[in-house]
Amino acid sequence: MYRLSNIYVLAAFGTIGGALFGFDISSMSAWIGTHQYLDYFNHPDSNLQGGITASMSAGSFAGALAAGFISDHVGRRMSLIIACVIWIIGAVLQCSAQNVTHLVAGRVVSGLSVGITSSQVCVYLAELAPARIRGRIVGIQQWAIEWGILIMYLISYGCQEGIQTPAAFRIAWGVQAVPAVILLAALPFFPESPRWLAAKERYEESLDTLALLHGNGDRNDPVVQAEWDEVQEAVRIAHESKDVSFLALFGPNIWKRTLCGVSVQVWQQLLGGNVAMYYVVYIFQMAGMGSASLYSAIIQYVIFLVTTGIILPYIDRMGRRFLLLSGSITCMILHFAIAGTMATYGHAVDSIDGNANLTWKIGGAPGKAVISLSYIFVGIYGFTWAPAGWIYSSEVFPLKYRAKGVGLSAAGNWIFNFALAYFVAPAFTNIQWKTYIIFGVFCTVMNFHVYFLYPETSGRSLEEIDAMFDSNIKAWQSHKFEARFEEQIEKHRRESVVEKAGDSSHAEVV
Known part of the structure; x- marks a missing residue:
């Protein structure tokens, strides 16, 4: 059967799995302030809305935990096929939602799919890509997430303006199935991961796949042979190890990698980026944008998309540590600046535009300053942690542990995504501007964690990264490895x- 071999084409199709995540983010953020949604679901209060929003993350947490076992057993490609089928079922459930319980069930099912794709697309692309461009290839997943956010938001916006009945959100939620159908149709033409094939002792297929991807089909190409040597060595070490369980990820020779992989995903959430995506309409309504908040949100999503698109071609030259540290420091400053502006110039209110979930308002020039700072924050997030977090967690685990390790890392992302998606709606109601202080403190702590414990992985093969971790070199000296x-x-x-x-x-x- 014909197999695609161009790594950029594979990344473009493969990261449709990331677009599913983006679709689900804006499938909720686009509707939480509209009369079609609020009237049909009886104006959910902040606690209930937090639960509805967070339900997708709960499903994603379970999906990410299961993803490693599925991927190791049936392969990277088949795990994505399974995820596509689950996503289509979830889209149908959401589209046909009759009440909050029905909607939550659909979002949980969709979340199972996102949990699998968010972890295993990274694993799959990291195992296919050559070391010199692995960052940009894996980073395309984040760009696909952002395309999904923007496309779904624009679809939802069009439905809001053109349809005044519940059919508006039903059409938007039904359209979510389309990218999964496209990916499902493309996956039979994808090669399986050469590293997974070698781990299953399918050596001829593994070498053929490496030759297809990196040597134009020539098994004797020096680059192919060098990488094949490293794959064989990684497989030899993996076969000498015991069967991997989640507990094994915390063993004496692997726990540092697990700490890096899981914590980078957790910190990506605690930075505050995805929460801003979920509740962007709330933020702009508090800043006095009113009905224009929908337009403002579109601008924010475009900024997010453009900044990640700009950084991807250069991401392997800049280094992971530089991006992570510069991002967390800048976002720390922005969170404290937004909190200070809102505290100084804002005031408490009973509601905003009839929305009792919002109890703090800031208008005029200070309100515009909050909006500007929010735009800058999203741009910095798009340049740094948005792509770098997914890339880093896909690189730090050795072959034997990779699928389960990245699955556990993604599960860390999703459990904190769940907690924060649930927390932020009532936080805006109860502690208002102090919400930004909390995220600023998180950014402060992560600065120290990244500096002292995250070694540089950019530009190295996955097997070289293994050797670097085994050498116990200091994280801030790892560029000398x-x-x-x-x-x-x-x-x-x-x-x-x-x-x-x-x-x-x-x-x-x-």
């Missing part, structure tokens, strides 16, 4: 030249 991959490529080039020279000499003798 000597890579071995280029030496192996050069070794295979020399061997290839010698072999060809020997063939020529033999021919002359004959």
Whole structure:
């Protein structure tokens, strides 16, 4: 059967799994302030709305935990096929929702799919991509999430304006099934991960896939042979290990990687970015935008999309540590600035535009300042933690632990996504501007964690990253770690030249 071999084409289709996450974010954020949604679901209060929003994250947490077992058993590609089917079922349930319970059930089912795709698309692309461009390839997943957010929001906006009945949100939620159908149709043409194939002792298929992806089908290409050596060594070590359970991820030789992988996903949530995506309409309504908050939200989503798109071609040159540290420091400053502006110039109210969930308002020039700071925050998030968090967690685990490790990391993302999605709606009601102080403190703590415990992984093969962790080099000195991959490529080039020279000499003798 024909197999796609261009890594960018594979990433473009594969990261549709990320778009599913984006679709689900704005499928809720676009509707929480509209009369079609509020009237049909009887104006849910802040606690109930937090539960509805967070229900998708609850499903994603369960899906991410199961993803590693599914992916290790049936393969990376088949796990994505399963996720597509689950997503389509979830979209149907949401589209046909008759009450809050029905809607929550649909969001939980969709979340199961997002939990699988959010972890295993990263694993799959990281195992397919060459080291020199792995960051941008895996980072395309985050860009796909942002495309999903924007596209779903625009679809929802169009439905809001053109349809005044519950059919408005039903159409939007039904359209969510379309990208899953596209990905489901494309996946049979994807190659399986060469590292998974080797782990299953399907060595010929593994080498053929590496040759297809990195050597134009030539098994003897020096780059292919160098990477094949590292894959074989990783598989040998993996086979000598015991079967992996989640407890094994906290063993003496792996716990540091698990801490890095899980914590980077948790910190990505505690930075406050995805929460801003869920409740962007609330933020702009508090800043006095009123009906224009929908337009303002679209601008924010475009900024998010553009900044991530700009950084992706350069992300492998800049280093993971630089992006993570610069992002957390800048976002810390922005959170404290927004909190200070709202506290100084805002005031308590009973409701905003009839929405009793919002009890703090800031208007005029200070309100515009809050909006500007929110735009800057989203731009910084798009440049840094949004792509870098997913990339980093996909890189730090060795082959034997990778699927379950990244699954556990994504589960950390989703359980905090659930907690924060539930927390923020009542937080805006009860503690107003102090919500931003909490996120500012989180950013302060993560600065120290990243600096002292996150080694640099950019530009190294997955096997070289294993060796770096095993060397126990200090995180802030990890850029000095000597890579071995280029030496192996050069070794295979020399061997290839010698072999060809020997063939020529033999021919002359004959």
